[in-house]
Amino acid sequence: RKDVGILAMDIYFPPTCVEQEALEAYDGASKGKYTIGLGQDCMAFCTELEDVISMSLTVVTSLLEKYQIDPKQIGRLEVGSETVIDKSKSIKTWLMQIFEEYGNTDVEGVDSTNACYGGTAALFNCVNWVESSSWDGRYGLVVCTDSAVYAEGPARPTGGAAAMAMLIGPNAPISFESKFRGTHMTHVYDFYKPNLASEYPVVDGKLSQTCYLMALDSCYKHFCSKYEKFEGKKFSIFDADYFVFHSPYNKLVQKSFARLYYNDFLHNPSSVEKDSREKLEPFSTLTGDESYQSRELEKTSQQVAKCLYDKKVQPSTLLPKQIGNMYTASIYAAFASVLHNKHSTLGGQRIVMFSYGSGLSSTMFSLKLRDGQHPFSLSNIATMLNVSEKLEARHVFLPEKFVETLKLMEHRYGAKDFVTGKETSLLSPGTFYLTKVDSMYRRYYAKK
Ligand code: ACO
Secondary structure, three states: OOEEEEEEEEOOOOOOEHHHHHHHEEEEOOOOOHHHOOOOOEEEEOOOOOOOHHEEEEEEEEHHHHOOOOOEEEEEEEEEEEOOOOOOOHHHHOOOOHHOOOOOOOOOOEOOOOOHHHHHHHHHHHHHOOOOOOOOHHHEEEEEEEEEEOOOOOHHHHHHEEEEEEEEEOOOEEEEEEEEEEEEEEEOOEEEEOOOOOOOEEEEEEHHHHHHHHHHHHHHHHHHHHHHHHOOOOOOHOOOOOHHHHOOHHHHHHHHHHHHHHHHHOOHHHHOOOOHHHHHHHHHHOOHHHHHHHHHHHHHHHHHHHHHHHHHHHOHHHHHHHHOOHHHHHHHHHHHHHHHHHHOOOOEEEEEEEEEEOOEEEOOOOOOOEEEEOOOOOOHHHHHOOOOHHHHHOOOOOOOOOHHHHHHHHOOOOOEEEOOOOOOOOOOOEEEEEEEOOOOOOEEEEEE
16 A cells, blocks of 8 residues: 555634633733743633534534545544543544444544544554555544643643544555654653543643653654664754644744754754854753753754744644644644645655653654645645634633633533533534533534
């Protein structure tokens, strides 16, 4: 099978959002902390009408309709999510309703969970299935769906919500360069959800930032050594056209790219311009630990990498800055932003992806792009994603309303025997929404 990868994509995010500038003022944070400090513009959130199940129903239905895919043609469906609702019952089983209706229950796959990494695990499973001897010739479908909400405090502005769907098969315009894959997995308590009575994670913010950067370094090292083994030459950031990162908030993405630049300086110095090499020279003898602590290094590397960041990373930042952290969907929404911004020039180009999930698991992998044939062409995917229109159609809520919504959701979390409000005017036609939860905790959804 040739060029196994992503044939089609769609994204759904709630029409409700809060502006970071307003939230900053409301929280009493210093002006610029969320917008410049974290680098975020807006944050999407689910009202009582939406959750990870409704968003995934919406995005899967939308993708199948837009690309006119017969539900019988799906042979594997994998969901990545860290927002577990029924614990033992996968979100995938919810999505089976769409396929049962067409008489298709012959669909492999369940949910994958490890913080923001679940979507990548699901994607690898689907790609591996199509490449394997158990492939039955049908499509795979990957869904990443999450609602990121945090308790009051410094992590709250790094929430977000969205669902992504990706159709998987051979001869794809977005194919995997599976030889070049670097993974780093370890045991650490940087972010986890031990309190089953609450939707909020327990998070050690500073530790999670360092873990993310350490994982990035490790994955990049493995990625580079595999590249060198197969290509017979060293990899540097000049060998990829774009870098797409899991984006909890934009500042971490800026730091991440600077970190790759610093790695190139240490391990492939000839790829780095003389001027920048001189600026980084004082940091060449730092130990690993020292390098994660050094504010000077952080500043200097961001400064020397800025020009390349604008070219190779900035096009991926639109949706993550506008929506916030979408957990499993975050990296794929960043990738969708590149398609949205650059679809007409991506043919023949390489995109390197870095997926991170706290706890922790992480992988760096590589995608090769070609224009593709309608309907599975890059330009058609960009059209179907319809990013600008979806962003423009959103409704901005005041921080008071956002906080009020989160309070209501705290009560609703794990609750039974309630109905949701009837006001659905903000939802666009075709959106699924929660109508009630009965006395047995069974959930009911309707389609607008
Ligand atoms: N103007 C401009 N910048 C400002 C301002 C201001 N007024 N005030 C602060 N800043 C800058 C800070 O200097 C800092 O930037 P720097 O790191 O480049 O110096 C940035 O804003 C954030 O400020 P901090 O004081 O570091 O923020 P705080 O510690 O309060 O919270 C954190 C940030 C830890 C990321 C928190 O939001 C959090 O815990 N988020 C959830 C965890 C997370 O997302 N981790 C990432 C990987 S794991 C995952 O994906 C879930």
